Amino acid sequence: xxxxxxxxxxxxxxxxxxxxxxxxxxxxxxxxxxxxxxxxxxxxxxxxxxxxxxxxxxxxxxxxxxxxxxxxxxxxxxxxxxxxxxxxxxxxxxxxxxxxxxxxxxxxxxxx
Amino acid sequence: xxxxxxxxxxxxxxxxxxxxxxxxxxxxxxxxxxxxxxxxxxxxxxxxxxxxxxxxxxxxxxxxxxxxxxxxxxxxxxxxxxxxxxxxxxxxxxxxxxxxxxxxxxxxxxxxxxx
Numbered sequence: 001x002x003x004x005x006x007x008x009x010x011x012x013x014x015x016x017x018x019x020x021x022x023x024x025x026x027x028x029x030x031x032x033x034x035x036x037x038x039x040x041x042x043x044x045x046x047x048x049x050x051x052x053x054x055x056x057x058x059x060x061x062x063x064x065x066x067x068x069x070x071x072x073x074x075x076x077x078x079x080x081x082x083x084x085x086x087x088x089x090x091x092x093x094x095x096x097x098x099x100x101x102x103x104x105x106x107x108x109x110x111x112x
Numbered sequence: 113x114x115x116x117x118x119x120x121x122x123x124x125x126x127x128x129x130x131x132x133x134x135x136x137x138x139x140x141x142x143x144x145x146x147x148x149x150x151x152x153x154x155x156x157x158x159x160x161x162x163x164x165x166x167x168x169x170x171x172x173x174x175x176x177x178x179x180x181x182x183x184x185x186x187x188x189x190x191x192x193x194x195x196x197x198x199x200x201x202x203x204x205x206x207x208x209x210x211x212x213x214x215x216x217x218x219x220x221x222x223x224x225x226x227x
Contacts, residue, residue, distance in 0.1 A: 009152065043202065043218040043221060044155070044202070045218070046215050049215070098143050098160070098162060098214055099145070100157075101157075102147075102155040103154055104154035
């Protein structure tokens with residue numbers, strides 16, 4: 001089955017800096033890669049996703065890049081703000097399936 | 113907020129007792145999922161259901177059971193066979209439309225503590 005590795009497990013940045021979280025996946029049949037943000041005590045919420053026929057996608061301060069050949073994808077957050085502090089999860093879904101395999105999460109701490 | 117709800121928010125149980133966690137959705141989604149979340153472990157899939165009266169085991173199904181008698185409801189029972197049940201449990205739902213990116217929507221979670 002699919003295996004998703006996520007790094008780093010924790011990331012501390014100063015407000016205004018950029019943050020990058022990286023994930024690798026094992027199943028070359030995976031074609032959908034969402035990122036979820038989970039604030040403390042809250043439910044995970046989708047913040048951005050990308051399909052395998054696209055190399056990059058942006059939404060304001062958030063971007064995701066995908067390298068199918070290397071089987072890795074990354075989340076980029078620019079101009080970080082304290083409210084970006086949360087746990088971020090990457091996930092992958094093989095074609096034809098509805099289940100997601102999640103990475104173990106990255107705790108992002110943005111200091112004012 | 114709303115769309116997918118879980119109850120109770122906090123649940124305490126004694127060792128050896130079975131307990132059932134509720135999950136309800138009004139999003140008209142066919143697929144529903146149960147995840148377990150432990151610190152540093154991410155979200156691990158327990159069971160999922162793609163249609164009423166059908167469900168499949170996920171990666172960590174041992175000690176858990178589910179039913180899917182109605183489209184809106186997917187209750188999870190944590191049995192006494194589950195060795196380490198203390199965790200945060202999340203329910204999710206999604207569409208099953210082919211070719212769609214099937215975003216999973218999560219409930220607010222139930223925190224189960226075994227005393």
